[in-house]
Amino acid sequence: MTRSHSAFVSPTRHPGRTLAAALGLAIVAAAPLALAQTTKHTKTSDDPPAPPSGDATAETDTGAPPPAAPNASSQATAHPANSPESPPPLTADNTMTTENPNQRYVFVGLRYRGTIIPQFLENLFVSEGATIYSNSFGAEIDIRKGGQSMIPWIQYTDYSTGDILFLQKGQPNIPANYSVVNSNLKAVYVGLDELWSVPLTNHFDFEFGFGVGIGAIFGDLRNDWVYQSTNGPYTASNGTQYSVCPGTGNSFPNQVPGQVSGCVPSNHTSPNPAKVGGYIEPNWFNGGSVPVIFPHISIPQLSLRYKPVKQFEARLSAGFSLTGFWFGLSADYGLEKPDDASTHKASSPARERDTL
Numbered sequence: 001m002t003r004s005h006s007a008f009v010s011p012t013r014h015p016g017r018t019l020a021a022a023l024g025l026a027i028v029a030a031a032p033l034a035l036a037q038t039t040k041h042t043k044t045s046d047d048p049p050a051p052p053s054g055d056a057t058a059e060t061d062t063g064a065p066p067p068a069a070p071n072a073s074s075q076a077t078a079h080p081a082n083s084p085e086s087p088p089p090l091t092a093d094n095t096m097t098t099e100n101p102n103q104r105y106v107f108v109g110l111r112y113r114g115t116i117i118p119q120f121l122e123n124l125f126v127s128e129g130a131t132i133y134s135n136s137f138g139a140e141i142d143i144r145k146g147g148q149s150m151i152p153w154i155q156y157t158d159y160s161t162g163d164i165l166f167l168q169k170g171q172p173n174i175p176a177n178y179s180v181v182n183s184n185l186k187a188v189y190v191g192l193d194e195l196w197s198v199p200l201t202n203h204f205d206f207e208f209g210f211g212v213g214i215g216a217i218f219g220d221l222r223n224d225w226v227y228q229s230t231n232g233p234y235t236a237s238n239g240t241q242y243s244v245c246p247g248t249g250n251s252f253p254n255q256v257p258g259q260v261s262g263c264v265p266s267n268h269t270s271p272n273p274a275k276v277g278g279y280i281e282p283n284w285f286n287g288g289s290v291p292v293i294f295p296h297i298s299i300p301q302l303s304l305r306y307k308p309v310k311q312f313e314a315r316l317s318a319g320f321s322l323t324g325f326w327f328g329l330s331a332d333y334g335l336e337k338p339d340d341a342s343t344h345k346a347s348s349p350a351r352e353r354d355t356l
Contacts, residue, residue, distance in 0.1 A: 097203055097307045099144065107142040107313055109332030111153065117324035127167035128178075128236060134159050134323070138189075142313070142332050149207070151193040157215070159185040165226075165234040165242065173238065175228045175262035179275065180244050182222040189215035191296050195303060207303040211319070213296035221281045221290050225262045225274075229254040245276040297322050310336045 099105060113136040122129040138155025161183040171177040191213020197205040224244045226234065231254055232241035245263035246252065252263065265271035273279070282288025301319035317328040 094309045094311070095203075097310055099147075101146045103145070105142075105144040106335045107144070107332035108335070109140060109142070109313075109330060111138045111140050111155065111328060111330040112136065113138075113155070113317075113326050113328040115157075115321070115324045115326040121324060126169050128165050130164050132159075132161055132164075132324075136189075136326075140193075140330060140332065147197040147199075147205075149193070149195040149197065149209075151195065152191075153193065153213075154188070154190045157187045157189060159183050159187065159219075163234065165236060167236070173236075173240075174260050175226055175242065176260055176264075176267040178226045178236070178242055178262060180224045180226055180234055180242070183219075185217055185219040185221055185290070187215040187217045187294065189213045189296050193298075193301060195301070197305060203306060203308050205305040205307075207305050207315070209301050211296065211298035211301050211321075215294045215296060217283070217291050217294055223275050223279055223281050225268070225276055227252055227261050227263050228256040228259045230256060244278075247276050248274050295322065298326070307334075310334055 115134045115136065117132040117134075119129050119131045122132075134157055136155045136157040138153050140151050140153040143150045143152075161181075163180050163182045165178060165180055167173065168177045191211055193209060193211040195207040195209035197207050199205050226232075226242040227245055229241055229243040229252070232243035234242045234244075236242065242262075243252070243254070248263055248265055250261045250264055252261075255261070260267055262268075263276060265274045281290050283290040284292050298319045298321040301317065303315045303317040305313060305315050307313040311334040313332050313334060315328070315330045317330070319326055319328075
């Protein structure tokens with residue numbers, strides 16, 4: 001009985017030992033928390049950041065508030081329209097010159113044409129002669145649709161020449177069959193060109209067609225008989241020299257003796273009127289041979305058309321007309337308006353296809 005009672009009351013017999021054991025357990029339990037708090041307050045900048053833990057909420061409560069979530073307005077501010085991260089705005093490409101076949105395009109501009117009448121063409125009607133060059137300047141309107149151009153135009157042509165020695169075709173080589181002609185003729189033409197285009201490459205078309213028109217002729221055509229002289233200003237292909245007859249007769253300075261004089265009316269098949277002293281040929285209205293109207297017919301007519309931008313086109317042209325071989329240059333301003341950016345919302349492959 002005595003032993004069992006002692007065992008029952010032994011925990012209370014040594015109260016100091018029991019208190020020491022309880023304090024030890026409390027220290028062991030509180031040590032990790034105390035160590036963590038000590039480490040937090042003594043952490044230096046060289047220590048690596050602590051991994052997130054379950055105490056993140058507590059640290060957030062004691063630290064700075066978290067940044068606000070971005071909204072639409074802040075994102076728009078962060079990426080302005082001109083920043084590299086944002087796509088560039090759509091703009092119209094003025095070099096995309098592909099034409100809609102169902103749309104009408106209008107150009108207005110100026111043209112130049114130079115016409116060459118080679119001597120071999122003149123020799124179909126007269127002998128001797130010389131190559132003649134004439135200049136033409138005009139304005140035009142190019143109305144295009146479906147790869148076809150209808151071009152109304154008006155132009156001024158200068159047919160002026162110097163003195164040219166001619167011999168009547170198929171007549172004997174004598175002074176009475178020669179004459180010196182000088183043209184001061186001019187003309188104003190109106191007409192129409194029709195051209196069809198064949199695309200070659202981007203911005204370039206080959207064109208073919210024809211042109212027709214009618215012109216009003218005005219000015220003077222001088223025609224003088226000649227006589228053979230020893231030092232005349234006009235030389236035939238056989239080396240014979242001639243001078244213009246200042247009047248009718250058979251005795252003039254430096255005249256070669258023994259030759260039939262071209263200044264005597266009776267030596268000509270058409271003696272009247274006497275064409276001496278700067279004779280001016282009358283026109284059709286006055287019973288003469290100078291035309292007052294003249295047709296323009298150009299077949300074929302070939303062009304290389306260049307359109308680098310929507311508002312400009314240029315042509316290099318050549319052809320053959322009743323007045324000879326010609327070449328031409330033209331430059332026209334297009335009335336087509338640049339496309340808005342909204343018309344270029346097609347995909348990049350589609351825009352690339354249109355450019356080609």
